[in-house]
Every structure is written in structure tokens, then in C-alpha cells.
Amino acid sequence: MLDPASIKALTFDVFGTVVDWRSSILRDLGEFFAKRKPPIERDWGKFADAWRKKYQPAMERVRSGNRGFVKLDVLHMENLRENLAEFAIPDLSEAEIDHVNRVWHRLDPWPDAVPGMTRLRRRYILASLSNGNVSLMVDMAKRAGIPWDAILGSETARAFKPQPEAYLRAAEMLSLEPAQCLMVAAHNSDLHAAAKCGFRTAFIRRPNEYGKPKKYDLAADAGIDLDCADMNDLADRLGC
């Protein structure tokens, strides 16, 4: 049983947990390329999926020590250039490519995210614990009204989740024991890694993160402290 009074801070995964990256990219790039002269038509859902698929391998090269730490914006840009070639999207200016890359700064929250987090923030410290870089999180939060108390994660730790340093450094920056931190994520692997570091864990169900029902991560694995329908459900469970 999780005692809500034992928790001081909630640390959040962001992509997929707080924001709906796939629908946001589909909508944003669809509008951008439709208005462009000349317009470009592609399956932007497939484009988003292919871009996201390059995400873990790109971070893995950093995690494994094969390259030094770089911001996620840099990895997104490298992966975007590959994606543009694969989808045969020609002749974008560098300003256009930069605008497209920054779509990750313009993601929309799931409908329950900001209302639920606003309730949670009354009682708890809310910190991002994302592999996104600080400026990405700042831009996203400012645009979408996400009520962070602190932006932590990969760039402040210079380590990508699920490396233990990413979790442990966040707790250390909050001057908290890991057991006083509740990791909130829609991905069991993230929660298992946090739990190994001593964090408590809350799963948020995002069955349509990939646009169609997921084949895994539909519910919390055994050992996860809370299995929540959404952020409002989490706020209910914690008595906020």
C-alpha cells in the first residue's frame, strides 16, 4: 500500500504520459505542410511513428558511452534528417527543418493531464523527469500550461532514462529520498527502472499513445504501486 503522506514529489515521464505526442505531431505537421508552398502530403502518423522509432536507438548510443551526452533536440534533429530522406521530403530550408524539429516543443497534453496535475500540485512538488531537454520542456509547458515546480531529467542529470543516474539525480536535486518520490509514467519499463532506484511508482493508462491500442503497457505490471486510468484518477487516489 502506498501512503500518500509518505510522498513529497511526483516525477513525471512526459512523452506519452503527459502529452499525446503522436496526435500532436500528426496535426501540427499536417497543417504546416498543407499551408506550405508548395504543399507536401504524406502520412504524418507514419512519419511520427518512424521518427519516434529512432528515439531509443539514438539515446542508446549515448547510454552505452559510444557518444557523449547531447540534448534530445540534437538527437531529434539527426533522426528528422533521416526521416525526411526516408519519406522523400525534398528541399526544406534549414528554418523549415528547425521548425519541424521543434514540433516536440509544441505537443499537446492529454485532456486530463493539466486538470489532474493542477490538483496534484496543491499537495505535491511536480517535476518533469523526462529524456527531453530543459528548453523543450520549458517551451512545451509555457504553451500548454503544464504546472511544473521544477524541470529535471536527462539534461540536469546528463543521463538518459532508464539509467539510474537520471532518477537518482532528480531525487537528489529535490533533496528527497527516492522513496519520497512517485514516478508517474505510461510505460512499465520506466517505472521498473525508477523502482530499482527506490522510487514509488504510478502507471497511467494511455492505450492510444500510438494511435491504435497498444500491444503492451495497457496496464501496470505486478509490483507497480498504483494503476491509474488517468491523471485525475491519480489525484483521486492520492486524495488531492
Add this chain to the structure above:
Amino acid sequence: MLDPASIKALTFDVFGTVVDWRSSILRDLGEFFAKRKPPIERDWGKFADAWRKKYQPAMERVRSGNRGFVKLDVLHMENLRENLAEFAIPDLSEAEIDHVNRVWHRLDPWPDAVPGMTRLRRRYILASLSNGNVSLMVDMAKRAGIPWDAILGSETARAFKPQPEAYLRAAEMLSLEPAQCLMVAAHNSDLHAAAKCGFRTAFIRRPNEYGKPKKYDLAADAGIDLDCADMNDLADRLGC
């Protein structure tokens, strides 16, 4: 001339610039020790001054490389123990000493700070660039409603101002050029150090930071971009 459109983020000194540390400590400790059993009476203004006087020398031991980076909470605690001895305050429990040390987490903003910063936040990213640690800044902001977009500074840079790393790492985390950042402080030395790193600079007049009119830092030195009466004046100057 400073073009407000050239600035993307405002980075703030906090102790003395955003919050009135001396009055806050005087009030907080006065109330705490008056209610204590048995109560303890001292000149809490002098106590605050003596505590603050140990601040720069303690950071200097880190800046000079004589000791590794530690959070400001740790330096405050070491200095507090010395102060308690010097003011002959006996027999506090460790919980009481911890509560007293955390008075720096409970500082009140100057009356113009939150209203002015709320206006500034509509147009700019607001980030702390303080020698205070992250949890200190989070606790202070949550209690006082200070509207940060990001908490940066010594702990994220692992360097204390005026070391260049403190400023440069903040700009880097915001993915901005230093010239897109406006350092806001009530201390000319902080602004000169920021300017050397390429930041633009705004002075905020806090003549009573030490309870009585200061002998220096009454106005901006030559070369500082803006000399402001308070945060609302800064918001006016930037057209917010």
C-alpha cells in the same frame, strides 16, 4: 539601447533581488524562537546579517577548488552552526536546527516581485539563476507563488556565481545565446559577471536589502543596460 524583442529569457538573482531575505529571517526566527519552550530572545536582524556574512566566504572555498561542489543548504547549515555558537543559542534539537536552516526556503518576495514577474512571464521565459539549490528554490516558489518557468543556477551548473559556468550553463540549458538572456539582479557584481558572459543586464534597486540604506549597489553601474526601480518598472521598460 536594449531591444526588448532581442530578449527571450530573463534570468534572476533571487536573494535580495526577488526575495527580502533579511526581513523574512528576522520575522520567521523571531516568531519561532518566541513560541519555543523555553523562548529565546536575540537580535534576529543581527543574526541574519552575521549568517549572510558567512555566505560569500563559504562559496569561495568551493569556487577556489578547495572543496567540491555542495548545495547551498549545506553551506547554510555549516554557517548556521557557527552562528548559533556565536550568538550563544544553546541546546537546539537537530530538528529545530534543520527548521531554522530552512528559513531560506521560507523567504518572502519583495511586494513588487510576484506582480511584476507575472507580467514579465507573459512574454518571456523566467528562470532563477541563483546560488540557491533546486529544492530551496522549489520550496520558496511554491510557498510564495513565484512564477518560474525553470529553476536553474548553481546546482544545475555545479558552479557558484560569479563563476562564468553558472551563467553560460543556464543559457545553454535554455538553448539560447547569452545575448538573448537578460540577467536581473540587485547587485552590480552579479550583472558585471553576467555581462562578461554576453548576457544583457537589468539592475533592480533594493536599497533596504540590509535593513538600512546600502552604501553601494544603490543604482546601476555604468554599462548596465537597465536601471529599474522594481520589477514592475522592469515590466514597463520591456513593454509587458
